[in-house]
Amino acid sequence: MAMKLAQHSRLTQMRPPRAFTLVELLVVIVILTILGSLSLAGLNVGRQRAKVDATASTIRKLNETVMEQYESYPSRIIASGTSGLNQLRRIMVEEMPDTWSDVFTVASGSCKTAPGRAYARYKQLTLSNAAKLSDNASAECLYMIVTRSGYDPSALDQFRPLEVGDTDGDGLREFLDAWGNPILFIRWAPGFSTLSPVQEPDSTKNHDPLDSSFADPNGYALYPLIVSRGADGLIGLNDIVAGGWSQYFATPALASVINLVTNAPIAPSPGSIDLANPTAYRDNITNHALMAR
Numbered sequence: 512m513a514m515k516l517a518q519h520s521r522l523t524q525m526r527p528p529r530a531f532t533l534v535e536l537l538v539v540i541v542i543l544t545i546l547g548s549l550s551l552a553g554l555n556v557g558r559q560r561a562k563v564d565a566t567a568s569t570i571r572k573l574n575e576t577v578m579e580q581y582e583s584y585p586s587r588i589i590a591s592g593t594s595g596l597n598q599l600r601r602i603m604v605e606e607m608p609d610t611w612s613d614v615f616t617v618a619s620g621s622c623k624t625a626p627g628r629a630y631a632r633y634k635q636l637t638l639s640n641a642a643k644l645s646d647n648a649s650a651e652c653l654y655m656i657v658t659r660s661g662y663d664p665s666a667l668d669q670f671r672p673l674e675v676g677d678t679d680g681d682g683l684r685e686f687l688d689a690w691g692n693p694i695l696f697i698r699w700a701p702g703f704s705t706l707s708p709v710q711e712p713d714s715t716k717n718h719d720p721l722d723s724s725f726a727d728p729n730g731y732a733l734y735p736l737i738v739s740r741g742a743d744g745l746i747g748l749n750d751i752v753a754g755g756w757s758q759y760f761a762t763p764a765l766a767s768v769i770n771l772v773t774n775a776p777i778a779p780s781p782g783s784i785d786l787a788n789p790t791a792y793r794d795n796i797t798n799h800a801l802m803a804r
Contacts, residue, residue: 559742562689566739566796570694572669573657573686573737574798577696580607580662581735585720593726600721605630607656607735609649609698626660633659636682647678649750650685650693653737657686688739688796695746700736702749702783706792708803710734736782737798747791749783 584603589595605627608614614630615621622628633655654675657666667675676687685693697703704712711717712731719730740746784792 562742563796566688566690566694566741567801569670569674569686569688570737570739570796570798571801572666573653573694574801576657576663576666577607577653577735577737577798578802580656580660582720583662585723591724591726595724596719596722596726596730603698603721606660607698608652609696610652611648613652626656626662629659629661630655646681647683647685647693649696651681651683653694653696654684654686656696688741690740690742690744692740692744695738695740695750697736697738697750697781699733700748700782701733702780703736703799705783707734707736707797707799709799734799734802739796741794741796743791743794745788745791747785747788747793747795749781749785 584599587599587602589599589602602624604613605615605622606624608630611634614634615627616631616634622631657663670686674687675684676691676693677684678687678691678693688694700710701712704710710732714727714729714731717732718725719727720732722730738746738748
């Protein structure tokens with residue numbers, strides 16, 4: 512009996528260990544592949560979420576500076592009635608340009624305010640690159656407003672180097688989102704009323720804060736729009752029409768900007784959905800959404 516047990520033990524020791532079958536190996540590989548894919552997908556979602564949060568933080572800082580300036584206009588001492596309202600709107604155009612054609616040149620001598628003169632000197636430095644001024648005009652104007660308006664001299668100190676750049680190489684800086692794209696700016700975006708949680712086209716409940724005397728019965732509040740294209744890099748919104756502030760007014764006397772826009776003298780309306788890309792705006796990150804939180 513003892514001899515049989517010894518022989519069995521020797522045979523067991525001599526027998527090679529059982530190996531994995533091909534099917535078992537394939538199952539393990541498939542499981543590892545699935546787990547790896549899930550991990551990568553989760554990592555990518557986390558990275559995109561981090562970029563959204565970083566961009567929202569940048570836009571929030573820009574919004575604080577821009578809205579501080581915007582909220583100063585109703586307190587300006589201007590003549591009452593339509594004349595005073597038109598003067599105030601014209602000053603807002605000069606001090607919050609969203610296209611380079613809004614900015615006067617030094618030679619024109621048409622600047623009425625200190626920020627306007629500062630912008631004119633800034634524009635003077637770029638005349639040698641005039642061919643590139645249209646590439647990222649609204650983003651470049653936003654950078655100029657934040658850094659040159661004088662409303663918050665230390666505003667630039669809030670931004671990290673990665674939040675500022677010159678993507679088109681024209682010497683004019685822009686604020687950048689976390690995907691490296693310029694953050695865009697529209698001073699008056701009436702078309703965005705269909706998307707905005709804070710801008711309602713109601714001249715009674717949400718009347719133009721510049722119009723304390725109700726000189727323009729159809730005027731409603733138009734909050735400056737600061738917007739990132741989001742992860743897809745597509746804005747999906749109609750931007751400012753080339754030509755600057757003069758296209759918003761019917762006469763040199765600066766007729767109501769709200770009446771003209773709502774009666775569609777400009778088509779498409781700034782801030783409205785770009786019908787060529789009707790879903791591209793959905794991942795945009797805007798100051799309006801942040802203001803509503």
